[in-house]
Amino acid sequence: WKRSCYLNGTTNSIPIKQIDLVYNHNRAKAFVSQLEAWCAQQPGVAPPNVAWSHPEQTAVLKHFDQYCVAQQKGTPNVKTLFSWHGCSSSAVDNILVNGLRIFPSTDIGYFGVGVYTTLEAEYAAFYASNPTVGGLRPILLCGQVLSDLYYPVTQQHDYPPHQYGYSKFCKLDQLTNRPLQLTHNNRQAFAGASLKTNGAEGNLVVITNQSMPNYQAIDDPTDPIAHASELVAEYPLTVLPLAVIWV
Numbered sequence: 001w002k003r004s005c006y007l008n009g010t011t012n013s014i015p016i017k018q019i020d021l022v023y024n025h026n027r028a029k030a031f032v033s034q035l036e037a038w039c040a041q042q043p044g045v046a047p048p049n050v051a052w053s054h055p056e057q058t059a060v061l062k063h064f065d066q067y068c069v070a071q072q073k074g075t076p077n078v079k080t081l082f083s084w085h086g087c088s089s090s091a092v093d094n095i096l097v098n099g100l101r102i103f104p105s106t107d108i109g110y111f112g113v114g115v116y117t118t119l120e121a122e123y124a125a126f127y128a129s130n131p132t133v134g135g136l137r138p139i140l141l142c143g144q145v146l147s148d149l150y151y152p153v154t155q156q157h158d159y160p161p162h163q164y165g166y167s168k169f170c171k172l173d174q175l176t177n178r179p180l181q182l183t184h185n186n187r188q189a190f191a192g193a194s195l196k197t198n199g200a201e202g203n204l205v206v207i208t209n210q211s212m213p214n215y216q217a218i219d220d221p222t223d224p225i226a227h228a229s230e231l232v233a234e235y236p237l238t239v240l241p242l243a244v245i246w247v
Helices: 002-008 025-040 055-065 089-098 121-126
Strands: 018-021 068-071 078-086 115-118 138-147 150-152 202-208 226-233 239-246
Touching: 025 078, 025 138, 025 239, 055 150, 055 202, 055 226, 078 121, 078 239, 089 138, 089 239, 115 121, 121 138, 121 226, 138 202, 138 226
Parallel strands: 150 202
Antiparallel strands: 018 239, 068 078, 078 115, 078 138, 115 226, 138 239, 202 226
16 A cells, blocks of 8 residues: 555645555455456457557556556466545445446446546545545545556547547537436436447546546646546456545
């Protein structure tokens, strides 16, 4: 956890009020099983219709690689890192028992269907909501598995003109050309697009908050306007909560 904070520059920017280490045997067992299953697979091959080696894509992949804290011996296609997830305080108990899940949601889903995490604790804290009586908001520190089939989202390759400034993974309302907002009466599907159509097991993206529309991908992770990193995991079992950080 200290290494994660150091790498992400979070030690001095978030007032941590309480840390609860967590362990769920069944969730941990499922996480390890998923990790072992991926390690047993042959290295992934990018779909023939997708180029994964353009300079912009390589830059995004290298950005995430520097945060990997372990690599399974003999399986360079599988890596692990620490990630963060901000949530409502009322959801914490359910997450710790059942894990992070993909539910029908009013979330726009800018980068597709999946479990959303981030490398930056500050950014996760932005999504921490519904403070407790004592004013505490939760962010979850997670262990996460990545494979070489995580796709790097970039402006250059994933923002077609007909998406009006949003990525191809974001579903738009055909009448307004704005992200589809689901209501409580119309929640049959998550608003994002499936990652499987792109041959990916997840998405990796570096975003900026200085774009119109806001919080969209940029191609250079070292650009001063880079704001945060997002990971979108298709398989919830690849994200394991390790601690609840109350801020």
